[in-house]
Amino acid sequence: MERTWVFVATAFLAGMGVGLVARDSVVAADRQTEGHAADMAAIEKLHRADEQATLSQDPAALTDLWSDDGINLGFPGQAVVGSKAMREAYEKFRAAYPDFQVLKYAPDYKGMETAIVDEWAIEVGYTDATFKMSANAAPVSPPRAKAMRLLKRQGDGSWKFALVGMK
Numbered sequence: 001m002e003r004t005w006v007f008v009a010t011a012f013l014a015g016m017g018v019g020l021v022a023r024d025s026v027v028a029a030d031r032q033t034e035g036h037a038a039d040m041a042a043i044e045k046l047h048r049a050d051e052q053a054t055l056s057q058d059p060a061a062l063t064d065l066w067s068d069d070g071i072n073l074g075f076p077g078q079a080v081v082g083s084k085a086m087r088e089a090y091e092k093f094r095a096a097y098p099d100f101q102v103l104k105y106a107p108d109y110k111g112m113e114t115a116i117v118d119e120w121a122i123e124v125g126y127t128d129a130t131f132k133m134s135a136n137a138a139p140v141s142p143p144r145a146k147a148m149r150l151l152k153r154q155g156d157g158s159w160k161f162a163l164v165g166m167k
Helices: 002-056 061-064 083-096
Strands: 067-073 101-107 113-117 120-132 145-153 159-166
Touching: 002 061, 002 083, 002 101, 002 113, 002 120, 002 145, 002 159, 067 083, 120 159
Parallel strands: 067 159
Antiparallel strands: 101 120, 113 120, 120 145, 145 159
């Protein structure tokens, strides 16, 4: 009889332990899913701001997409590092090409792969674009570009570009 009681008590405690672990795992997974959904919504907001800023070519809007220590590999020559240098580069380009116009900017978000780890996200995908260097220039459509973008979560939960490179 004493052995049966010990067995039942042990089985009961083991069952409770398994149940608590399983419940905590489900709760943690739910929290993680909620956090992931919020991150993806904030990243989608960055995507929309990127499209609007790129089409408008407004130096302030373009600069606002970047983290303070962001690195842009898209300019000719050296990488542009930091928001101040980024703003200067956008303004310099705008002054050199005042009639530059982006006619089409279409990142393929559906085909883009996004991985989020802690405060960082990496996106790899393709972008199509068409632009004119001046009002009288013919539109240019470079080959579909493969892009890698490293995003950094900001203190307010938003996301900004930390590093962008295209191939």
